[in-house]
Amino acid sequence: MSMPHDTFECGHTLEELSLYLDTGEFADPPHLQSCPECRNGLDSLRRLSAAGNELFASDVAAAGSGTDDWMKDILANLTLELRPGRTIPLRSEDPADSLSETEGAVIALVRSVADNLPGAVAGRVRLDGDVTVPGEPVTVRLDLAVLFGRHLLDSAASLRQDVADALARHTELNIAAIDITITDVIDAPREEQ
Amino acid sequence: MRDHLDVVPDAILVGRAADGDTAAFEALARRYGPHMRASARRLTGSYADADDAVQEALVQAWKQMDTLREPAAVKGWLLRLTGSRSIDLLRRRRNHSSLAGGEEDAPPDTVAPGAGPETTAVAGAGIESLKAALETLPEEQRRCWILKEINGQSYEEIAQTLNISPASVRGRLARARTALVREMEDWR
Amino acid sequence: MTTPLKNVIMAVDGVTEVFPARSLWQRLPARAMSVLQRPGAEPEDGELVDVRDLDGRTEVTVRVGVSAAARTPDVVRGVAAAVRKHLAPAEVSVKVTVARVAAADPVPAGSRHG
Known part of the structure; x- marks a missing residue:
């Protein structure tokens, strides 16, 4: 690989200037102010960087939207392994039987209850405690994003009740607490950049 | 609000995807897919290869979603996965073409990453x-x-x-x- | 044998779906999953309910989806009882796993009550 002739008369190189632009490291910073060659070099590198940004923007625009067919095809071909999580036992009437539900099903249930609250979107849901042992106390931790302007404090109490009702209906877990954390406030529709 | 996943912050989507919510994962894929595709295409030279690399990156992302320490940093992570899968794809291609006795010296992406x-x-x-x-x-x-x-x-x-x-x-x-x-x- | 058993299970109040019993379902593409979940769609392989004989005892493994309007513990006990009754007088052990609670999907109003 041949080295380009990139050493200036002042002895510095475009390589050093390139590193300086990325890291701010340079052996003799005042030199950069006084040396016309180095300043020209930095200007060139900045123009390159600007052209790179333009190229990037044009490439992303040319790639199309995430709702286009190419992405639909990719998503249709994806093999996403489901995440059953732990096995949560349910009482059986016959000792020969083994009845259970998956942690993944219970988490999805909690998520959908939260999603049903107007202006709210569930985030991560965790079941803290040994859900595989009947009667063990379990704490539900639910992250929530809310739309700005909604009166969430009122609805947090009713959400807690809805989650408790759903868990009582669909599990035999001993729910010790339901902790709801509002992690995000969404103020407007957003898109990348 | 489930229909509005496209306006939800990254970290929330990452949390849901790590919990197994495929809809949240697909929202992330739609959000950063164009950037991933642009990068992969610049690296591999064609949209066909780029889409393969993006797909592999997404499969890996789904499997490893719960290892992501900083959920808000998901964009950079997806792009790194895309870069790695693109490079892998080029390596596989090169091995294949040299096994086949093909033009070893020619870069695998002669489709001219620049042209377009x-x-x-x-x-x-x-x-x-x-x-x-x-x-x-x-x-x-x-x-x-x-x-x-x-x-x-x-x-x-x-x-x-x-x-x-x-x-x-x-x-x-x-x-x-x-x-x-x-x-x-x-x-x- | 397995198809009638599947019907028996689907007939239990609160059961919305029967998923392939063994590991197959864990690796299904997301799209195939949604096809499975579409009412009326039948997977090709017919291995929805796993039935095997172990030393004279019949072991039945089944994975189901349950309606949000139902009560999951009651539904799974109902499934176990229905399978046992269907296979009587065989000595049966039933393994039921709930893989999905179809919560809060807009279920047609009044279609089902817990």
Whole structure:
């Protein structure tokens, strides 16, 4: 690989200037102010960087939207392994039987209850405690994003009740607490950049 | 609100996807897919290969979603996965073509990563000369440059992707820039 | 044998779906999953309910989806009882796993009550 002739008369190189632009490291910073060659070099590198940004923007625009067919095809071909999580036992009437539900099903249930609250979107849901042992106390931790302007404090109490009702209906877990954390406030529709 | 996943912050989507919510994962894929595809196409040279690389990156992302320490940093993570899968794809292709006795010296992405009539209309002269200059770069330098400027990866991250030392990344990147600056100035 | 058993299970109040019993379902593409979940769609392989004989005892493994309007513990016990009754007088052990609670999907109003 041949080295380009990139050493200036002042002895510095475009390589050093390139590193300086990325890291701010340079052996003799005042030199950069006084040396016309180095300043020209930095200007060139900045123009390159600007052209790179333009190229990037044009490439992303040319790639199309995430709702286009190419992405639909990719998503249709994806093999996403489901995440059953732990096995949560349910009482059986016959000792020969083994009845259970998956942690993944219970988490999805909690998520959908939260999603049903107007202006709210569930985030991560965790079941803290040994859900595989009947009667063990379990704490539900639910992250929530809310739309700005909604009166969430009122609805947090009713959400807690809805989650408790759903868990009582669909599990035999001993729910010790339901902790709801509002992690995000969404103020407007957003898109990348 | 489940229908509005497209307005939800990254960290929330990551949390849901880690919990197994495929809808949240697909929202992330739609959000960053165009950037991933642009990067993969610049690295591999074609949309067909780019889409394969993006798909592999998404499969890996789904499997490893719960290892992501900083959920808000999901964009950079997806781009790193895309870069790695693109490089893998090129390596596989090269091994295949040299086994087949093909042109070993030809870069696997002779489709000219620069060419692309679809951008010409909006592209300024800077873009056109940069595209032409990129085509003249040695492959390893071009990869470094794309991972840095299009993916925004750090020297360390590029080093991991390319399986070389950070010092080599620094050298290649600097040589790439030097060559690009000269090519672009000649172009004028 | 397995198809009638599947019908027996689907007939239990609160059961919305029967998923392939063994590991197959865990690796299904997301799209195939949604096809499975579409009412009326039948997977080709017919291995929805796993039935095997172990030393004279019949072991039945089944994975189901349960309606949000139902009560999951009651539904799974109902499934176990229905399978046992269907296979009587064989000595049966039933393994039921709930893989999905179809919560809060807009279920047609009044279609089902817990």
